[in-house]
Amino acid sequence: xxxxxxxxxxxxxxxxxxxxxxxxxxxxxxxxxxxxxxxxxxxxxxxxxxxxxxxxxxxxxxxxxxxxxxxxxxxxxxxxxxxxxxxxxxxxxxxxxxxxxxxxxxxxxxxxxxxxxxxxxxxxxxxxxxxxxxxxxxxxxxxxxxxxxxxxxxxxxxxxxxxxxxxxxxxxxxxxxxxxxxxxxxxxxxxxxxxxxxxxxxxxxxxxxxxxxxxxxxxxxxxxxxxxxxxxxxxxxxxxxxxxxxxxxxxxxxxxxxxxxxxxxxxxxxxxxxxxxxxxxxxxxxxxxxxxxxxxxxxxxxxxxxxxxxxxxxxxxxxxxxxxxxxxxxxxxxxxxxxxxxxxxxxxxxxxxxxxxxxxxxxxxxxxxxxxxxxxxxxxxxxx
Numbered sequence: 008x009x010x011x012x013x014x015x016x017x018x019x020x021x022x023x024x025x026x027x028x029x030x031x032x033x034x035x036x037x038x039x040x041x042x043x044x045x046x047x048x049x050x051x052x053x054x055x056x057x058x059x060x061x062x063x064x065x066x067x068x069x070x071x072x073x074x075x076x077x078x079x080x081x082x083x084x085x086x087x088x089x090x091x092x093x094x095x096x097x098x099x100x101x102x103x104x105x106x107x108x109x110x111x112x113x114x115x116x117x118x119x120x121x122x123x124x125x126x127x128x129x130x131x132x133x134x135x136x137x138x139x140x141x142x143x144x145x146x147x148x149x150x151x152x153x154x155x156x157x158x159x160x161x162x163x164x165x166x167x168x169x170x171x172x173x174x175x176x177x178x179x180x181x182x183x184x185x186x187x188x189x190x191x192x193x194x195x196x197x198x199x200x201x202x203x204x205x206x207x208x209x210x211x212x213x214x215x216x217x218x219x220x221x222x223x224x225x226x227x228x229x230x231x232x233x234x235x236x237x238x239x240x241x242x243x244x245x246x247x248x249x250x251x252x253x254x255x256x257x258x259x260x261x262x263x264x265x266x267x268x269x270x271x272x273x274x275x276x277x278x279x280x281x282x283x284x285x286x287x288x289x290x291x292x293x294x295x296x297x298x299x300x301x302x303x304x305x306x307x308x309x310x311x312x313x314x315x316x317x318x319x320x321x322x323x324x325x326x327x328x329x330x331x332x333x334x335x336x337x338x339x340x341x342x343x344x345x346x347x348x349x350x351x352x353x354x355x356x357x358x359x360x361x362x363x364x365x366x367x368x369x370x371x372x373x374x375x376x377x378x379x380x381x382x383x384x385x386x387x388x389x390x391x
Contacts, residue, residue, distance in 0.1 A: 040079040044113040056090040085230025086194045103128040131195035211245045262341035278310025279389040284362040286318040287330035292361040296334040309390040317342035
């Protein structure tokens with residue numbers, strides 16, 4: 008009896024070994040995204056989508072559904088957030104496109120509940136989504152309690168619930184930064200931080216502190232380095248903008264005049280100072296110049312100074328000088344002749360001209376973007 012039993016056990020072991028498939032591995036920097044979409048007909052197209060900084064969808068790849076499945080393959084050096092969409096299905100699946108195999112099970116009737124199974128970064132993404140859903144569900148339940156309290160005219164309970172609502176709303180807003188702080192070695196944390204740049208009121212201080220703790224992740228790959236530079240540039244630009252708000256001290260600068268001599272803003276300031284960004288090729292600037300000349304001639308003796316920063320193009324110094332002479336601009340002029348890459352223009356976040364900044368005698372910005380009568384009225388109010 009023992010020999011038949013041993014034979015059967017041996018046969019079962021052999022069969023089980025044959026059924027076990029070795030885990031597939033892909034070449035370095037290669038991805039494979041396998042989509043399962045039950046109930047989706049053959050011939051329907053699915054798409055990999057990237058969102059640009061303006062939240063516009065850009066199609067990266069397309070695969071046809073066949074037998075309720077589709078597969079995307081390609082190269083990717085660093086993890087990146089991507090969307091999966093399927094024609095005829097409303098919404099999308101957000102996931103991390105990363106080297107290796109990622110499986111996505113799409114629920115066509117509720118695509119937001121689709122399941123993503125991939126590498127570590129998708130695991131991290133799933134963990135973050137679970138945390139977010141938990142807090143969102145709590146906020147939703149609280150909203151229902153608030154509605155009941157309002158219907159019952161229970162002002163005390165309503166007030167307490169509204170205070171709690173503010174706390175829970177803030178908890179959702181802070182979740183990304185908390186997750187990053189708890190997971191400073193995750194590539195997904197860097198991807199998550201990039202999403203925080205979008206919106207009308209980004210928290211610059213929290214973005215700045217978050218990118219600082221992700222330094223090791225940033226240096227991990229060229230793609231991560233690109234994201235790191237993008238986020239740090241965003242922070243620098245926002246901080247520069249904050250320094251240009253009315254009431255702030257205007258940033259000092261120096262640049263060469265037509266003779267190559269460096270002139271600094273702090274060395275020429277008057278009781279009132281106009282920083283004027285212009286160029287010889289700028290029609291609106293040239294049309295405004297007679298008004299600026301009139302204001303200068305009227306108020307220079309009372310303490311008005313003007314420093315014009317030209318955004319003329321490289322190798323066009325003659326045009327700059329000819330425009331100064333022709334328009335009778337007898338005040339201070341500087342330029343590096345670098346067009347919109349002019350360092351002073353970049354310092355002042357100037358992306359269109361003419362542009363003006365008006366400073367008081369302490370160098371504080373008191374007005375911006377004034378032209379015509381509004382410019383003269385501002386200077387008159389400061390010097391008359």
